[in-house]
Amino acid sequence: MDDDFQKAAEFHGHTCPGLAMGYRVAKYVKEHYPRAKDEELVCIAENKSCSVDAIQSILGCTAGKGNLILKDNGKQVFTVYSRDKDKALRIYFKGNVFRGLDALRQKLSLGELGPEEKKEMEGLRSKVIEDILSAKDEDLLSVREVDIPAPEKARIYPSLKCQECGEAFMEILGRTAKGKVVCKDCYEKMVC
Numbered sequence: 010m011d012d013d014f015q016k017a018a019e020f021h022g023h024t025c026p027g028l029a030m031g032y033r034v035a036k037y038v039k040e041h042y043p044r045a046k047d048e049e050l051v052c053i054a055e056n057k058s059c060s061v062d063a064i065q066s067i068l069g070c071t072a073g074k075g076n077l078i079l080k081d082n083g084k085q086v087f088t089v090y091s092r093d094k095d096k097a098l099r100i101y102f103k104g105n106v107f108r109g110l111d112a113l114r115q116k117l118s119l120g121e122l123g124p125e126e127k128k129e130m131e132g133l134r135s136k137v138i139e140d141i142l143s144a145k146d147e148d149l150l151s152v153r154e155v156d157i158p159a160p161e162k163a164r165i166y167p168s169l170k171c172q173e174c175g176e177a178f179m180e181i182l183g184r185t186a187k188g189k190v191v192c193k194d195c196y197e198k199m200v201c
């Protein structure tokens with residue numbers, strides 16, 4: 010197993026087809042755009058699934074640093090912007106690798122999977138992961154370079170103390186309710 014995939018699996022907690030998909034996308038980006046030390050790469054991910062964890066682990070585009078933007082369209086599309094190049098790669102994972110796995114997964118989520126099918130699913134899952142890891146880039150990824158406006162850098166805002174709960178919060182996320190300046194959480198409790 011490749012080092013990057015190993016690390017991504019540790020971060021994510023398991024290996025799965027989704028993680029393998031994200032790994033292939035991240036690997037491709039790594040070969041074309043250097044890894045983000047700080048914020049020079051920004052990834053806009055159009056899904057909230059396992060693949061995003063591979064992106065965080067391998068490319069250093071993370072929720073905490075603010076250089077990961079989740080725009081959940083339920084699509085395996087990742088646009089990775091490089092501040093150095095002022096260009097972005099838009100990568101769509103087009104590989105049709107799931108065979109019969111989706112149907113089995115749906116049955117599993119409905120609690121309708123028999124023991125035989127469970128075994129079948131496990132086998133198929135490993136096979137799908139292998140397929141994803143060994144396929145050629147051009148069979149999996151549809152890539153084009155795109156021009157997008159430079160994403161805003163993560164900003165630090167001053168803190169305020171919430172006049173309801175007393176906890177500090179980022180000023181820009183404040184609300185006013187009943188004559189008090191409050192955090193978003195208290196706001197929702199006070200007006201809803």
Ligand SMILES: [Zn+2]
Pocket residue numbers: 021023024025027028059
């Ligand atoms: Zn997963």
Ligand SMILES: [Zn+2]
Pocket residue numbers: 171172173174175176191192193194195196
């Ligand atoms: Zn509060």
